[in-house]
Amino acid sequence: MRPYVILNAAMTLDGKIATQTGSSNISGKEDLERVHELRKECDAIMVGIGTVMADDPRLTVHKIDANPEDNPVRVVVDSKCRTPIDARITNGDAHTVIACANEYKEEFKSSEKFEAFKEKGVKVFFSGDKRVDLSALMSYLHEEGIEKLMLEGGATLNFSMIKAGLIDEIRICIAPMVVGGANAKTFFDGEGFDLMDDAIKLELIDSYSLGKDLILTYKVI
């Protein structure tokens, strides 16, 4: 068993979720409010370590009215345990799980960082050899009571999750902007597929304008 997974992101018309220098303010105000309503509905929010390093996100419900208990559990996919000791996702605003790979277990468990995380109440889950086993992580989170999980990027984790068949729904905000840049992160990066026949197939179930942005909702089929 695993949680129902909704991938949410904002991209420019040319599919970029950040510029090549890492700037990523894409959504308009109305979309950010929609995102925070969705955060409030979910039991957990998950990001990759690349996103933590680039944005130092809070991953709480802070753009709409909310109580501390509305904050979902924050999950970071972080094979090598690189999450900084003072990363905002480790503060006391919500529960946090850091998912690491087994290869780095012994070294991490004997580090000061591990003790600091323990003191802050951060849980650490180990799976996979060199990289986090995402299916095992989903099963663990489901056992911990997570029924609905919001995946909030970034580009590498989005691809691994969809390739592993772990995404049920995609909600994408398309902002009327073009930013270009061959090295700018796209909605899905990773190793990609060689053939269009292998593409993950989607069904459009909703579309609407929100402020200046366009919101599309897809089911993964």
Ligand SMILES: NC(=O)C1=CN([C@@H]2O[C@H](COP(=O)(O)OP(=O)(O)OC[C@H]3O[C@@H](n4cnc5c(N)ncnc54)[C@H](O)[C@@H]3O)[C@@H](O)[C@H]2O)C=CC1
């Ligand atoms: N516009 C938007 O909606 C959003 C934009 N972003 C942007 O995305 C960028 C970060 O994306 P990325 O660098 O691709 O990093 P990422 O956030 O996708 O993290 C990828 C990292 O996760 C780790 N990982 C461990 N196990 C893994 C597995 N099984 N599969 C995949 N990754 C695994 C690896 O260290 C990997 O490098 C930032 O610039 C951020 O601003 C991030 C979220 C939303």
Ligand SMILES: Nc1nc(O)c(N)c(N[C@@H]2O[C@H](COP(=O)(O)O)[C@@H](O)[C@H]2O)n1
């Ligand atoms: N939906 C959406 N629109 C954008 O324009 C964005 N840049 C993002 N980024 C995601 O939100 C995280 C920041 O969250 P906090 O406000 O710090 O809680 C960021 O790390 C991305 O995951 N999303």
